[in-house]
Amino acid sequence: MSKKPMIASVWLGGCAGCHMSLLDIDERIVALMELADIGAMPITDFKLGGFPMADVGLVEGAVCNTDNIKFLEEIRAKSKFLVSLGDCAGWGCVPFMRNFFPLNQVLEHGYIWSSSTVDGFIPDDKELPRYLDKVQPIREFVKVDFHIPGCPPSADTIFHVVHELVSGRVPNGIPQPLLHFD
Amino acid sequence: MAKHYEIEPVTRIEGHAKITCVVSDEGKVEQARFHVVEFRGFEKFCEGRHFSEMPTLTERICGICPVSHHLASAKAIDILANTKPTRTAALLRELMHMGQIFQSHALSFFHLSSPDLLLGPDSDPALRNVVGLARNFPDATVAAVKARKWGQEIIAAIGGRKIHPNCAVPGGMAAGISRERGAELLAEKTQHLDTILLGIDLLMGWCKQNPDVVQRFARFSSYFGGLVGPKGELELYDGDFRISDPHGKVAVDQFNPQDYLNIIGERVESWTTLKFPYYKPAGYPDGAYRVGPLGRLNNIDSIPTPRAQAEYERWKSFCNEDGVQEGTLFYHYARLIEAIYAAERIEQILSGDEVYGPDLMAQTPGTLSHRGVGVIEAPRGTLWHDYTIDDNGALTNVNLIVSTGQNNSAMCKSVELVAQEFVDGKNVTEGMLNRMEMAIRAHDPCLSCSTHAVGQMPILIEMYDEQGGLMQRIAR
Ligand code: SF4
Numbered sequence: 001m002s003k004k005p006m007i008a009s010v011w012l013g014g015c016a017g018c019h020m021s022l023l024d025i026d027e028r029i030v031a032l033m034e035l036a037d038i039g040a041m042p043i044t045d046f047k048l049g050g051f052p053m054a055d056v057g058l059v060e061g062a063v064c065n066t067d068n069i070k071f072l073e074e075i076r077a078k079s080k081f082l083v084s085l086g087d088c089a090g091w092g093c094v095p096f097m098r099n100f101f102p103l104n105q106v107l108e109h110g111y112i113w114s115s116s117t118v119d120g121f122i123p124d125d126k127e128l129p130r131y132l133d134k135v136q137p138i139r140e141f142v143k144v145d146f147h148i149p150g151c152p153p154s155a156d157t158i159f160h161v162v163h164e165l166v167s168g169r170v171p172n173g174i175p176q177p178l179l180h181f182d
Numbered sequence: 183m184a185k186h187y188e189i190e191p192v193t194r195i196e197g198h199a200k201i202t203c204v205v206s207d208e209g210k211v212e213q214a215r216f217h218v219v220e221f222r223g224f225e226k227f228c229e230g231r232h233f234s235e236m237p238t239l240t241e242r243i244c245g246i247c248p249v250s251h252h253l254a255s256a257k258a259i260d261i262l263a264n265t266k267p268t269r270t271a272a273l274l275r276e277l278m279h280m281g282q283i284f285q286s287h288a289l290s291f292f293h294l295s296s297p298d299l300l301l302g303p304d305s306d307p308a309l310r311n312v313v314g315l316a317r318n319f320p321d322a323t324v325a326a327v328k329a330r331k332w333g334q335e336i337i338a339a340i341g342g343r344k345i346h347p348n349c350a351v352p353g354g355m356a357a358g359i360s361r362e363r364g365a366e367l368l369a370e371k372t373q374h375l376d377t378i379l380l381g382i383d384l385l386m387g388w389c390k391q392n393p394d395v396v397q398r399f400a401r402f403s404s405y406f407g408g409l410v411g412p413k414g415e416l417e418l419y420d421g422d423f424r425i426s427d428p429h430g431k432v433a434v435d436q437f438n439p440q441d442y443l444n445i446i447g448e449r450v451e452s453w454t455t456l457k458f459p460y461y462k463p464a465g466y467p468d469g470a471y472r473v474g475p476l477g478r479l480n481n482i483d484s485i486p487t488p489r490a491q492a493e494y495e496r497w498k499s500f501c502n503e504d505g506v507q508e509g510t511l512f513y514h515y516a517r518l519i520e521a522i523y524a525a526e527r528i529e530q531i532l533s534g535d536e537v538y539g540p541d542l543m544a545q546t547p548g549t550l551s552h553r554g555v556g557v558i559e560a561p562r563g564t565l566w567h568d569y570t571i572d573d574n575g576a577l578t579n580v581n582l583i584v585s586t587g588q589n590n591s592a593m594c595k596s597v598e599l600v601a602q603e604f605v606d607g608k609n610v611t612e613g614m615l616n617r618m619e620m621a622i623r624a625h626d627p628c629l630s631c632s633t634h635a636v637g638q639m640p641i642l643i644e645m646y647d648e649q650g651g652l653m654q655r656i657a658r
Contacts, residue, residue: 014245015245015248026330093242094222119449122450
């Protein structure tokens with residue numbers, strides 16, 4: 001029996017909505033499991049370094065900090081085909097909105113000036129990543145093989161693309177009824 | 183030489199985090215920390231935008247509970263626009279919210295946490311997830327997937343889509359639900375309620391087999407907080423705020439959420455991007471209060487639907503002499519009890535007439551107030567949206583306190599207690615580390631929400647020596 005293709009995903013600076021939309025394929029997850037192995041996802045126990053070699057890698061979220069870059073580079077290095085899932089990964093979407101303000105103002109607002117904060121300061125422990133001056137889409141860092149637009153893309157759209165890929169076909173765009181940008 | 187362990191990312195939670203742990207030569211855990219690392223900056227970048235955009239913008243804080251943000255935001259802008267939703271609109275909003283509570287609680291218990299219980303915390307991590315569940319318990323897994331789907335379908339029936347619906351407007355709702363769709367959804371209720379009851383049986387079965395773990399797993403005292411109805415009953419959509427002290431005595435009751443800044447403050451610690459809210463009169467850190475299912479059940483007097491009330495009475499039998507449940511694992515039980523309540527409320531609303539009424543929107547007078555605080559009980563706890571606008575309706579100040587933030591102290595404490603109790607620093611196993619993650623998962627943190635301000639949270643365990651040198655990195 002030949003080995004099943006492996007699917008893996010990561011979540012960078014996004015709201016989890018794209019992964020939730022992936023879960024909204026509901027019972028079809030069982031069909032997908034017949035066709036492919038689900039290696040690493042926010043719903044499985046993957047750890048850095050233990051990330052599997054994948055045939056299809058999905059990335060949700062924009063790149064906001066140095067940890068995001070680390071995860072993104074790992075999934076790129078280990079995936080044959082990399083998909084940007086949703087608008088945050090694709091062009092920045094809502095996380096991008098902080099680019100209109102200097103990073104220090106955004107941080108100061110969150111940790112010093114916000115109405116409920118008492119004796120605030122900006123967290124700076126060595127365990128924390130460095131926040132980038134500008135949020136960027138993932139293609140600024142790695143090669144992306146396919147993009148699924150939407151905030152989030154619908155479950156049907158995600159299922160269509162992933163199903164094509166694990167069946168060994170590269171989708172030729174997204175069929176009109178499944179294509180939406182909201 | 184002490185060692186420092188790191189778990190990154192903490193998985194099967196909704197967000198990014200890591201745990202670090204310092205272990206002494208004798209194998210004792212000296213420090214265990216839960217770090218949230220992501221940051222997005224919503225409070226700042228909303229400035230200058232028109233307030234009417236907020237329900238659709240702020241729901242992008244979180245794809246798991248977008249409805250909570252959508253509705254907390256809608257409640258804040260009702261106040262700004264000097265209006266109140268019609269009865270039909272209020273019921274539609276509540277219905278949507280109950281759909282979300284149901285789907286989110288089902289997801290947390292079945293998809294994310296039950297693998298630890300049903301497959302065992304030491305089982306193969308590669309299969310300790312929904313895939314492993316589907317192999318071992320195919321029927322229950324499919325039932326759980328369908329239960330979550332039901333909640334999502336209710337949201338979509340009103341808001342047009344499952345994630346990031348767009349329907350709440352000042353004074354009401356832009357869309358309603360048809361009687362046909364309502365009847366279809368109502369017909370499914372018994373089936374999905376049964377799935378939740380099955381979840382309770384599975385959980386109770388596990389507790390019986392592991393009384394020792396249940397007893398030793400992260401028990402500690404704290405304040406508890408949440409919205410309650412006028413009689414102190416469970417209320418997830420509306421209501422006023424109550425805080426109970428560690429002995430279950432009410433410390434502040436029927437508190438008007440508009441004045442929350444008088445009693446709630448937030449502190450910052452250097453090692454996490456998640457702030458620490460606390461009840462001001464008790465000071466920091468003593469005033470840390472727990473929210474979410476366990477916080478709520480410790481804070482209320484009753485549940486206004488019959489099946490959930492019966493289960494709540496059973497819950498009481500597990501509580502201490504003060505009537506308080508301190509054990510972190512009981513979050514799961516509380517969550518399932520609330521899912522029963524949500525299913526019963528869905529049934530009540532859908533079988534009434536008012537939700538199908540024609541009046542979806544109240545008149546707005548056309549004048550604006552300058553400040554509005556919208557608050558709701560999200561699946562993970564009380565959610566606060568506080569907006570200030572100028573005369574043109576442009577936002578000049580935004581303050582958000584999200585549910586998970588209010589459990590930050592509790593999560594940190596739980597990780598520390600579990601590390602001390604279950605981790606043998608001389609012989610660290612994957613299963614021991616996973617128990618620390620279980621302590622986090624019990625709170626069902628939504629790190630997507632909590633990092634609206636600054637951070638996201640991968641979880642990683644690294645062990646360092648006392649000089650800070652990295653000894654071991656647990657990457658599985
Ligand atoms: S694209 Fe939309 S749904 Fe997806 S992560 Fe970004 S904000 Fe969330």
